[in-house]
Amino acid sequence: MSDLPVELLEKFSEFRDVEDLAHSVIKFLVERSLTKKVAVFILKPNGSIRLEVSQGYDEAELNKFRHISEHLYEQLEIGTDVLIPIKGVGFVTAVLVIDNQRALRKSDFKTLLSFLPQLLDYYIIKESVYQDPLTGLPNFQYLKLRTDEQLHRFYRYEEDFSLALVEIAGYEEIVSTYGVQFAEKLVVKVGEVLKKVLRRSDLLARYSTSTFAILMPHTGTEGIKTFADRLRSTMKFQTFHVMGKSIDIDVNIGVTSSKMENFKDVEEIFIKAEQSLKRSREGGKGYLTSDVGRKAKVIVGEKEIIGNSKAIKRVKDAILVAAQNDLPVLILGETGTGKELVARKIHELSARRLAPFIVIDCGAIPETLLESELFGHERGAFTGAISRKRGLFEIAHGGTIFLDEVEATSLAMQAKLLRVLEEKTIRRVGGTEPIQVDIRIIAASNMSLEKMIREGKFRKDLFFRLAGITIELPPLWERKTDIPLLVDYFVKRAAIKMGKRIPGVSKKVMDAFMLYKWPGNIRELEHEIERAVAFCNDGEKLQFRHLSDRIKKKLMQGTNLKAMVEDFERNIILETLEEMGWNEKQAAKRLGVARTTLLSKIKKYGITIPKSFKK
Secondary structure: OOOHHHHHHHHHHHOOOHHHHHHHHHHHHHHHOOOOOEEEEEEOOOOOEEEEEEEOOOHHHHHHHHHHHOOOOOOEEEOOEEEEEEEOOOOEEEEEEEOOHHHHHOHHHHHHHHHHHHHHHHHHHHHHOOEOOOOOOEOHHHHHHHHHHHHHHHHHHOOOEEEEEEEEOOHHHHHHHHOHHHHHHHHHHHHHHHHHOOOOOOEEEEEEOOEEEEEEEOOOHHHHHHHHHHHHHHHHHOOEEEOOEEEOOOEEEEEEEOOOOOOOOHHHHHHHHHHHHHHHHHOOOHHHOOOOOOOOOOOOOOOOOOOOOHHHHHHHHHHHHHHOOOOOEEEEOOOOOOHHHHHHHHHHHOOOOOOOEEEEEOOOOOHHHHHHHHHEEOOOOOOOOOOOEEOHHHHOOOOEEEEEOHHHOOHHHHHHHHHHHHHOEEOOEOOOOOEEOOOEEEEEEOOOHHHHHHOOOOOHHHHHHHOOEEEEOOOHHHHHHHHHHHHHHHHHHHHHHHOOOOOOEOHHHHHHHHHOOOOOHHHHHHHHHHHHHHHOOOOOOEOHHHOOHHHHHHHOOHHHHHHHHHHHHHHHHHHHHHHOOOOHHHHHHHHOOOHHHHHHHHHHOOOOOOHHHOO
């Protein structure tokens, strides 16, 4: 008889938590069974994954199992892999994945399967005392314990702290409009975004149905206000994609701080934060007030990052990461892809948002003037320098400098930029004293800087200093699924500017926009729409005749049209397959075609399915 039951009972008290248990299960299976690949997915009560631990499987394989695990109720075989649901009290608590069916025959493995539900139930119940089951975040009970600890640290060591309550504005309306399931999934996604804007020392917890709490050690009044501003900007920047719908939300923010109040006990901390949240909800606190009540958003003069494609989602994620630190940023992309817009968004979401954002077009300023523009000059430094002049680096102190077309600078200027990055000091032309500057540099280029380095035209050390974070912007032809959203946005902007009512574009125009290559990228699309709106009558949709002759001639070349149609079709098929985890049946359903039709298209366009997704 197997000694595994005794072994498991002995180890029972050794497990710290569910994750430790999952690691132990994987270690046991790899050591004592025939399997070499194992994964354990721990599920939340709603079926979504809250934790995964694996060995041997690559990311593509795990991604394939994740979706199945959330809907698995009985054992399933996929090729040589076996997915086994572990059922606890009332619902599936975990899914075990192994790559060898023969392991199922071993008595030790069967004994482990009989013990797993009990072990999981014990640790999940143990954790649930302090954990929110929906989001996996700490719950109010845990938050209360930590806040009480922080209050004692304040009394003993005078360590300031703050508490912020972040409420999803209009949550009840979201529930009534889209349903409870939609609202709960939105809560989870909001929690994921909040994690990205916090410091490591901050504690994020679920406070109530639609409210999160953030406990911030070593943070006083100004710190909490700055955080609230940044959080508001981040939420306005973020579009949430839930159950096939896209939704923009606003938040109400209530704050309290040990710098603002003399707290008697932990309950008073929460009371003060809730009072602040109520004032925010009712519109009584300037920077904390939600503007969700505004029915129309004025978009004239505003610039937004529009799109839901995977490529642009990666850019948005990179912007959020860049905004949370002070590293230099290098933005790469073709002309017209929106490099300056991305730089502005990083600045607006950063702690420097209230300081200047200064754009310098390095390619448009003669080399002889660029140094004076950037660093300033002393009186008499050169002919015409009749007085001292502050440079743009000084003017931007505390803010952000955006160096567009940085590749246009000379090697001598690159050496001076490197010194600014390393020493945070400048010297005016004709001056000798170093001047301390606090700036963040964001640079952009539409050239291959690595190629220029090989050719000796760009300094390698400057490249690595600038590329603290690198963001690559995709050309418009790589994100064609975003074109309808961009068209709608630009038509509305142009119509408002010109005082016209333009209800949209005709199908023929949209088809033309989807087929055209857009060598000038988003800037070319924007200018084309502005021109078309100028020629369009008030109340009329944009028609094909309103487009420029250049685009019409390009589209009417038959051979090119066929190639563009095929290129567009290939891109759509490829993007859909990636989105559906390379599941041909689901991709065909999403595209509205038969699976056989999709397979023939895959063959026609030479689309290769990754090996990891092949059965």
